[in-house]
Amino acid sequence: MGKCCKCNSRLLCMCLLPCMMTGHLLVYIMVSIFVTISYTPPKITIHYVAPGISANSSALASHPLHPFWNLRLEDSALWNQMQHAWDRLHNPILLGNTTGMMRNPKAKLISKIEDECLSDCMAPCSVPRVHGLDSFPEQMRAFIRSMHCREYPLLINQPGLCRKNSSLDSPMLVMAIKSQMGNFENRQAIRETWGRSGLVSGESKKKGGLVRTLFLLGRQDSSTGPHPDLTNLLELENRRYGDILQWDFRDTFFNLTLKDLLFWHWLQQYCPTATFVFKGDDDVFVRTSALLDYLHVQWEEHILWRAFSNDTDMNLFVGDVINNAMPNREPSTKYYIPGSFYKGGYPPYAGGGGVVYSVSLALRLKKVSERVRLFPIDDVYLGMCLHRLGLSPSHHPGFLTFDLPEADRGNPCAYKSVLLVHRRSPNEMLMLWKRLKNLPGHC
Secondary structure, three states, X not given: OHHHHHHHXXXXXXXXXXXXXXXXXXXXXXXXXXXXXXXXXXXXXXXXXXXXXXXXXXXXXOOOXXXXXXXXXXOOOHHXXXXXXXXXXXXXXXXXXXXXXXXXXXXHHHHHHHHHHHHOOOOOOOOOOOOOHHHOOHHHHHHHHHOOOOOOOEEEOOOOHHHOOOOXXXXXXXXXXXXXXXXXXXXXXXXXXXXXXXXXXXXXXXXXXXXXXXXXXXXXXXXXXXXXXXXXXXXXXXHHHOOEEEEEEEOOHHHHHHHHHHHHHHXXXXXXXXXXXXXXXXXXXXXXXXXXXXXXXXHHHHHHHHHOOOOOOOOOEEEXXXXXXXXXXXXXXXXXXXXXXXXXXXXXXXEEEEEEEEHHHHXXXXXXXXXXXXXXXXXXXXXHHXXXXXXXXXXXXXXXXXXXXXXXXXXXXXXOOOOEEEOOOHHHHHHHHHHOOOHHHHO
């Protein structure tokens, strides 16, 4: 009798087990369906995107549809070939396998050329046997001949600028202004207005910061055109103001990227404890006090964020952001990039004369730039380096790279929310500086 009960119990369990499993499966399916139906995706905030590359464009640039960094080798574009070779060289998965590189004769040629160029960067550096090189404009050929060279001697240095005549440890803001030897009026107008070095108060009058201004110059010689010899005047200017950095490379439009790279090296060596960098052209006007107020807010938010996370790096990079830009294929413009040199679109970048970023990010940009080929458009190159770090520039509507509406340019109150405006002549800088004094109290 006992054995029969045990057998019946086992039989009952075996019959019920599939039913229980099926029931659990039905419950799981019903719960999954309910969660899927009730799920609401998070709302994505659409930030303002700067209008295209034309000041008259009313259409907003759309969001990028495809990733910028593409490892596919473009046989018809020199920059893409060379970047692809570097991508493979620095890819940790492929480091142990050089077979693919050795099979590619173009990659072997590029590697051989680079070894020769890097051994003597001051000598002419060419890329022979590249199809169509002679068809490039002279400006592009000159860039290609020296694009492997990243180190140039300093002709004028300011090693003590970040600690000069101040008891403060380091500057809150370093103003790095790209200029040329002949642009003395621009530099002087900046020194007398928004680029004054020293302790600058914010518009709130509560906080300010130590500001140091530097002008970034290359060498001007006969190869860049007929210019008078201004070397002696530049030496006098430097002795008077002590705010010039000059390197021994040709100061051309396509070499502006070098000023970013060489300034990052200088910053790491002589001013790594500064907090922020403004990098801009010498024909912009900056409301420095308002910019300091903005940077104080960003810094306080970073301190709060740092208290709740392990991330100590501040990834601030702000300007007038342009998305989905394409290379200019018009040979008559100074921005002309031939399709045989570069193929594809540009990553998001901040352009138009001025950007602000944290020094901690500047040092990371310096490091990652060692794996990004030099590009002749400096704003685009910064976007490439940011993209390589997995970051994107942040847009700020106060960076008016296309200027105010013409009817508002004479109204001081129209500048109340402006941080930067482009372009202004030296005389216009001086006039605007006087008009904008005590702006918050008048508007």
